[in-house]
Amino acid sequence: MTDFFEEVVGKENVSEEIGDKEVYSTDASCIQGKTRQVVWVEEAKQVHQIVLYAKRTKMNIVPRGGGTGLVGGCVPNESLVMDFSKMNKIIERDKEYVVVEPGITTDELNKKLGSIKFPIVPGNSKISTIGGMIAKNSLGLQSYRYGRMRDWVVGVKILDGTGKTKNLKGSELDEICGSEGCFGIILEARLKLINKIEKRSLEVFKLEDIESLIDRIYGLRTDKEIIGMHFMNSIAAKLSGFSDINYIIVEYEGYKGSIKDEARINKILDLVGNLNVSLASYDYRIVQDPKLDLENIAEFLYWLKNNNIPCYGQIGLGVLHPCFKHLDQIKEMFLFIDKYNPEVTSGHGIGLLKKDYVKEIDKVKFNKMKEKYDPDKLLNRGKVA
Numbered sequence: 001m002t003d004f005f006e007e008v009v010g011k012e013n014v015s016e017e018i019g020d021k022e023v024y025s026t027d028a029s030c031i032q033g034k035t036r037q038v039v040w041v042e043e044a045k046q047v048h049q050i051v052l053y054a055k056r057t058k059m060n061i062v063p064r065g066g067g068t069g070l071v072g073g074c075v076p077n078e079s080l081v082m083d084f085s086k087m088n089k090i091i092e093r094d095k096e097y098v099v100v101e102p103g104i105t106t107d108e109l110n111k112k113l114g115s116i117k118f119p120i121v122p123g124n125s126k127i128s129t130i131g132g133m134i135a136k137n138s139l140g141l142q143s144y145r146y147g148r149m150r151d152w153v154v155g156v157k158i159l160d161g162t163g164k165t166k167n168l169k170g171s172e173l174d175e176i177c178g179s180e181g182c183f184g185i186i187l188e189a190r191l192k193l194i195n196k197i198e199k200r201s202l203e204v205f206k207l208e209d210i211e212s213l214i215d216r217i218y219g220l221r222t223d224k225e226i227i228g229m230h231f232m233n234s235i236a237a238k239l240s241g242f243s244d245i246n247y248i249i250v251e252y253e254g255y256k257g258s259i260k261d262e263a264r265i266n267k268i269l270d271l272v273g274n275l276n277v278s279l280a281s282y283d284y285r286i287v288q289d290p291k292l293d294l295e296n297i298a299e300f301l302y303w304l305k306n307n308n309i310p311c312y313g314q315i316g317l318g319v320l321h322p323c324f325k326h327l328d329q330i331k332e333m334f335l336f337i338d339k340y341n342p343e344v345t346s347g348h349g350i351g352l353l354k355k356d357y358v359k360e361i362d363k364v365k366f367n368k369m370k371e372k373y374d375p376d377k378l379l380n381r382g383k384v385a
Helices: 002-009 018-023 044-057 106-113 130-136 170-176 210-220 234-239 262-273 275-280 294-306 327-340 360-373
Strands: 034-040 061-064 077-083 090-093 097-100 153-160 165-169 184-192 200-207 226-232 246-253 311-313 321-324
Touching: 002 034, 002 044, 018 034, 044 061, 044 077, 044 153, 044 184, 061 130, 061 184, 090 106, 097 106, 106 130, 130 184, 153 170, 165 170, 170 360, 200 210, 200 262, 210 226, 210 246, 210 294, 226 234, 226 262, 234 246, 234 275, 234 294, 234 311, 246 262, 262 275, 275 321, 294 327, 321 327
Parallel strands: 034 077, 061 077
Antiparallel strands: 090 097, 097 184, 153 165, 153 184, 200 246, 226 246, 226 311, 311 321
């Protein structure tokens, strides 16, 4: 088996070393799996050969980007882990679109694009890959204005579990964006671009109570100059080095905000983008991402406060990230918010962590797509449903 992989990708791109297998046995969720082997692929032809081999030998494959997932989405199950970090090239570009390989990170991409930009930039943009972000249909720090990955993906080339290459566009993209690598391996993605915003500013609102917080959000929602809107409850703020108060941090296009210095803006947004890391240092390692209608959020915020649970998120979109120390607290949370008919995930994915909370109708839909794209269940086995 190892000889086959070495022949396909080169000896230097195959590992059965214990250290490598341990590193690839988990992701940012800290859920532990078991890695069979690790291969680093460099071109689509290699991916195709490996998938066909896996099909013949009934081996399962986990495609992996930056490993930043918080729900165990790329945790292996006696799997061959296929690392895409070396498939990181820009294939084609102009002023409106770019075609990229899946392993390129958003920071790498935007650095190479110069005065134009791909607008979905997550907090961990140094290591989050485009392929992984499509797989989770991720949000970015400016998603209040720009939405999520699906809104910016024009087409993808995938290799499905049968070994067939497919070029997908239109409504077919709805089946792949957010499928967590369970239906196909992304080989290329065609993305829309925008002109980079040159003038921006921030405003930091400090709010004593939850009623004032909600009122402020309703007041801000009609402002067309807002690019991003971020929230921290007082518990998350205090643990992350801010004052013990609720925060809304608003990013504007233009100079409406009082903070106009670019270095200070970047420092604050870096802190916002890395809140999960700050809170993990206090053992709040389990991060959730339910999405609720705004009118239902106040009661949930009170529940979080009463249970001393730190929380942050893009509250203007109804997206919250409560952070927990123990798995049983997740069950308590979903029992509490079930009456609001929340979305279980807003961009982190389901992975292994949230399988128990997927609605039956979504499980049926997932299994139907699995049968269409990966009937032998070779790809990311055991995830989502």
